[in-house]
Amino acid sequence: MSRLVQSEPVARFEQVGLRYRSGPEILRDVTLTLPAGSFHFLLGPCGAGKTSLLRVLYLALRPSRGRFSLFGQDVAAAPRAELVPLRRRIGIVFQDFRLLPQLSVQDNIALPLRLGGRDEEAIRSDVAPMLLRTGLTGLAHAFPPELSGGQQQLAAIARALIVRPRLLIADEPTASVDEPLALRLIHLFQELNRLGTTVLIATHNERLASGFNHPRLRMEAGRIVQEGTVPVDSPPNVRPPVGSSTSVQEALP
Amino acid sequence: MKPSLAAVLSDRDGWFVAGLIGVLVFLAVIAMSAVLLVGSIAERWQDELASRILIQLSTASDDAPGAAGADGVSPETALQVQQALELLRAQPEVARAERLSQDRLAVLLQEWVGSQQALQSMPLPAVIEVELRPDARKRATELRERLRTALLHARIDAQIDVRIDGGPATQAPALRLMQGIEVLAILVVVVLAATLATSVVFATRTGLSRHQDAVEILHLLGADEAGIVDALTFGALRTALIGGIAGLVIGWLTLLAFGRLAAGAPYKMTSHCP
Ligand SMILES: Nc1ncnc2c1ncn2[C@@H]1O[C@H](COP(=O)(O)OP(=O)(O)OP(=O)(O)O)[C@@H](O)[C@H]1O
Numbered sequence A: 001m002s003r004l005v006q007s008e009p010v011a012r013f014e015q016v017g018l019r020y021r022s023g024p025e026i027l028r029d030v031t032l033t034l035p036a037g038s039f040h041f042l043l044g045p046c047g048a049g050k051t052s053l054l055r056v057l058y059l060a061l062r063p064s065r066g067r068f069s070l071f072g073q074d075v076a077a078a079p080r081a082e083l084v085p086l087r088r089r090i091g092i093v094f095q096d097f098r099l100l101p102q103l104s105v106q107d108n109i110a111l112p113l114r115l116g117g118r119d120e121e122a123i124r125s126d127v128a129p130m131l132l133r134t135g136l137t138g139l140a141h142a143f144p145p146e147l148s149g150g151q152q153q154l155a156a157i158a159r160a161l162i163v164r165p166r167l168l169i170a171d172e173p174t175a176s177v178d179e180p181l182a183l184r185l186i187h188l189f190q191e192l193n194r195l196g197t198t199v200l201i202a203t204h205n206e207r208l209a210s211g212f213n214h215p216r217l218r219m220e221a222g223r224i225v226q227e228g229t230v231p232v233d234s235p236p237n238v239r240p241p242v243g244s245s246t247s248v249q250e251a252l253p
Numbered sequence B: 001m002k003p004s005l006a007a008v009l010s011d012r013d014g015w016f017v018a019g020l021i022g023v024l025v026f027l028a029v030i031a032m033s034a035v036l037l038v039g040s041i042a043e044r045w046q047d048e049l050a051s052r053i054l055i056q057l058s059t060a061s062d063d064a065p066g067a068a069g070a071d072g073v074s075p076e077t078a079l080q081v082q083q084a085l086e087l088l089r090a091q092p093e094v095a096r097a098e099r100l101s102q103d104r105l106a107v108l109l110q111e112w113v114g115s116q117q118a119l120q121s122m123p124l125p126a127v128i129e130v131e132l133r134p135d136a137r138k139r140a141t142e143l144r145e146r147l148r149t150a151l152l153h154a155r156i157d158a159q160i161d162v163r164i165d166g167g168p169a170t171q172a173p174a175l176r177l178m179q180g181i182e183v184l185a186i187l188v189v190v191v192l193a194a195t196l197a198t199s200v201v202f203a204t205r206t207g208l209s210r211h212q213d214a215v216e217i218l219h220l221l222g223a224d225e226a227g228i229v230d231a232l233t234f235g236a237l238r239t240a241l242i243g244g245i246a247g248l249v250i251g252w253l254t255l256l257a258f259g260r261l262a263a264g265a266p267y268k269m270t271s272h273c274p
């Protein structure tokens, strides 16, 4: 199957700096390109700035300096109204889930579709399979505070995937689930990626990331210190072989 | 409107606002009906007062003991009354001019004097009641002056003490009280309306800040400004509406109950027994 060459990257950071109010610079000279259809892990210790980088990426924060473009559009200075159509192409899994407690699980999942103006008929026919997919069908009418951490995480992921985003940004999407489920979720993201979605997953879990054949970005103290699949300072055999996804399949319940 | 979108920005505090609005609307209904009631009573009074002018005639001879004839006044005064009546009846604004009978006069005066005994010891003046045509009622005050001049010109002057009663301003302290109540009730309604508007605005604003987190999430999930405003105002509007309707219904029921009390109509028990 021949793939169209997409010259336009989905996102491009150039010398991006970010500070929260008048605090210290949290992101420093971040230069990074996410090609269309790519799948990256973003690794790094606590407080390294992973979430901050993702916040810039999903348009919650504007960089304090540098250039940042998304879907080919320079967003550093774009008016708010112009960000709306860009946001509708992004699926976000927040580190703290950010489900709306007043809405049932199914309404939370349907929310991005409703905000996008989809009709109820279409929403129903999209939400049901997504509930099935994430194993939340039985909890469709439950409210987030009644769910376990893992179930909330699943609902948050379902809400991000429901729009079939062109860019999926997931912040620690497997932090609250057990290992087998984490693997299953990464597979779900891979499936989406095969359909053309660009994926960026921030995680602490080195072991999980190393089980997949995807490039790993590493952050430390606000900088991208390492880019690419092959760790610079370690022998290539540390990385699992390309066919490692079969071993991942074995780990599934 | 998408129901779940409104639910995002509604919460239990909304019911406090709804209750507040309900109470305000209830009070406004009561105050408003007071305005209407007092207003209509005052208008009726004013209309009646303005439609009647009372002219009191008396001569010095009335005060002399035994001067009064069968009709309670001296012959001199009786003659003046006759002349005055002719003159008054010739005026285009006057529908009817009649001398009040002493009995009716006694009843009228009793309201102001208070006791029957005090009245009996007093000499009663001759009083002409002038009823004005409806279209002349608004000009009662001006007409009063005209009548006074006309009576003077007819030489029903000199010793005759002509006093013309009538006109809302001079006649009725009770009416002034009523008008005061009316103004007060209107003020209450205005204050209530202002409070209502303020509390809705306040509720929306606190809603916005309380839901800051939800609003941010909505933004990040692709909501446009219109969608957020929709969700906010729809939520606020819905609670406001529910509170308002409750207040309206309770106010209306209260008025209904008062109406029954005022009419003295007890609730009838229908008996099915033969
Ligand atoms: N809203 C904020 N205001 C001020 N400082 C912040 C804010 N959010 C994050 N920071 C600071 O920015 C730095 C990076 O935080 P960030 O959340 O991006 O790290 P992270 O890599 O996602 O960490 P973790 O792995 O624990 O999620 C931290 O030192 C943190 O204190």
Ligand SMILES: [Mg+2]
Residues within 6 Å of the ligand: A050, A051, A052, A095, A171
């Ligand atoms: Mg983080």
